[in-house]
Amino acid sequence: MTIDTMAYPECRPLLEQATALIDAGKVPLISLTGLSFSDQNQPEFKKYRTRIYQLYRNPSYAVGTCLHESAHGILMEDNGVQNVKFSGPGILRKADGSLFPFGARVDGDQTDRRIDAAFISEKTTHIVVGGVAMQKYIKQRILARAADYLGQLYS
Numbered sequence: 001m002t003i004d005t006m007a008y009p010e011c012r013p014l015l016e017q018a019t020a021l022i023d024a025g026k027v028p029l030i031s032l033t034g035l036s037f038s039d040q041n042q043p044e045f046k047k048y049r050t051r052i053y054q055l056y057r058n059p060s061y062a063v064g065t066c067l068h069e070s071a072h073g074i075l076m077e078d079n080g081v082q083n084v085k086f087s088g089p090g091i092l093r094k095a096d097g098s099l100f101p102f103g104a105r106v107d108g109d110q111t112d113r114r115i116d117a118a119f120i121s122e123k124t125t126h127i128v129v130g131g132v133a134m135q136k137y138i139k140q141r142i143l144a145r146a147a148d149y150l151g152q153l154y155s
Helices: 009-023 043-055 059-078 117-135 140-153
Strands: 082-087 090-093 099-102 105-109
Touching (some): 009 059, 043 099, 059 105
Antiparallel strands (some): 090 099
16 A cells, blocks of 8 residues: 555655654554453464554555544544544454454544434445545545544554
8 A cells, every 4th residue: 555645745744754653663552452461372363463563564554544544533523422532553352252453443432322314324424434535535634633643653
């Protein structure tokens, strides 16, 4: 994965920031919520951990992930979600017992909502917006948020 800085020149500073962090030997801290020490010694876990580190050695992957999650976070805030927080990368255990690696995510305080057409439309928009932002609609607000997330990622 690479970000075309000719098509998206506004991404150049983010790529430079990510490259500097990587060149300085920074690596993301992988969140291990709910995983025991014995879980971390399993071959599947080690495979996921290695893959996450490989992905985050690519500045375009790091920037793309932060842009994607920043678009989700902004949309969540615009829809009234409070305390939106960036986290990741991580490995967690799903309800079925399998491990699930993730590059990053944004979460917030959700309120109970009635499932109706408006809610479904909002959730569908939320799912789509991250990819759309990366492909086409990179705006200042998303770039600024992505820069913040990039700093958190390699801290």
